[in-house]
Amino acid sequence: MDGDTRGLGARVTDGMGRPPRRLFALGLGAAAVAVLVDHGLRIDVPPPPPPVPTRRPAPDEALLLRAVGALDRVVEAETSVLAGGKETALVQRLRTVSQDQLRVLRGRLTNAGVPTSVIDAAVAAGPSPSTHASTGTPAPTGSGSTSSPDAPVRTPLALAAVLDSLGPADWATLTTAVASTRELLAAAWSQQLAAAVLLGRDVATASPSSARPAIVARTQPLVYAFEVVAAQSAGEQRRAAERTLAALVRLEVAVSGSSSTTPAGWALPYPVTTPDAARRLAAQTLSSAVEAGTELAGSGPDAATLEDVARWSAHLQALAVDWHVPLTAFPGAKR
Template sequence: MDGDTRGLGSRVGMGLGRPTRRLVVLGGAAAALAVLVDHGLRVDVPTPPPPVPTRRRAPDELVLLAAVAGLDQVVQAEGEVLSEHQDALVRQLRTLGQEQLRALRGRLTNAGVPTAVIDAAVRRARTTPTTPAAPAGSASGQVHTPQALARLLRDSVGPNAWAPLTTATAGTRQLLAAAYGQRLAGALLLGCEVPAPRASPLRADLVARTAALVYAFQVVSAQSTGAQRRAAESSLSALSDLESSLSGSTSVSPAGWALPYPVTTPRAARRLATDTLSAAVDAAAALTRSDATATSLEDVVGWSAHLQALAVGWDLPLTAFPGASS
């Protein structure tokens, strides 16, 4: 009997001891969990994902976005004019503008700028045109004639367009300066005056280059006949006026420039006209160097625009980025 009682007691004690130990273990785990929760560890939710890294702006992103937004308005205006006036020059200008848009948008996307960012900049400019290349008040909806378009082309490349280019990389600066020159040339060809800006540090260089062109066209005129002679005399007059507007009261002494080859026939004279004008337009892009000031860029681009417009009369068509190599 006693043996049975001891055995029962032992079995009861063993049965009661296991739940007690489990309670102790569970209590300890709960206490440890409470400490961890108190220190900020949450075990009831998944770990949040790491923050998405902020996209870094591409080189020249802001100046290119502004240029694309302004150019979009110009192309829109050209399309509206074409819907009412089937003008061959306006059609050509629109084609060049579309080519510029593709190139500049491609420059942005190649640098990693999302298309959505570009489109957003264009939409903002369409509602509030405040970009350097499209000042307020130049909304395309106000342009219905070639004459109005000419004024838009001129005014869209205003004084605020140049300072951003001084901080841009060489390729972007050259591309945008060339595109702006083409736009101003379009304004000239549509009959809008583009006066010479205030003198810049490059003005003496531009005067010398223009004087050389004046001399070349004196030779072209002397060696031409008929319609070519009349065209040469008209170009000579335009170049002389450009030289005067650039030099102001400063007189330019004849320098006895050497011709690149003998010019004794009308055919050679025509070659001299096209070669010298083409070389001058190409040289303008090289003058948009890294140390160019805003006034220098404006000076060079305006000078180039006059030469581009003049060159059209010698069967040298406008191009999207005249002289640019990037």
């Protein structure tokens, strides 16, 4: 009965009045666990995985992705026209330039850490629509594409319309870019407008901008230079010079409202008294004017200035082709 009367509440000892060692060890273990839990350590579950770092967008990433998507469609359109066998040599050259633009812009994105999967997804999605400057019909944002992405482009004139499909939103968006991106895309777009001119499209000059006085000042010496080129040439070269001169006079009228006489204080860079010197003068003056696009746009251009300079430059690029000055992917821009 004495053992029963102590019951469950009796203290357990080892016969010498001390708790058993096994219970003492368990007590220490429980105390240690309590301390660890109190300090925030969970020992019953594995620690959570570290958070996945968030990728910071590259400078002008969204704008460049749209441009790449639109350029991809330009290449598709050029390939479609080539399949029809029309204007093969010219369109082949245009496609080579477009592919160069595409390669450089993709490289700019990947060098900035944009995954190729993101670039490919933007190409697959296609550019978002904007409003065409002159017709009000949907046209894609970026460096030109068809208003209906599913409609195949079969003719050079249809391709020219694709290349001349930039709208006000495109130029406005371009003003938000950093200087290097702005120069690169403005140059690429001016080249695409030049391609449209070469394919027979009547690419209009833009409305006057703050750059217009500088544009006029650059155009007038070209008119005078080609008066000299025509005078010092013979045969087919003279006829080519007269065609270029007539086109330059029309461009001068378009940008200034009137034709002019020889600019005061402007002189030939060297004596021109032979057909060879005349041909050299033609190529050098046109090439120099094309390269001046970035300079004319200035360091902080608005949308009107960017478009004004690009459309003026496009006409000169198209004229320069007749004088063996090839189209380049980014005329006047520093890569």
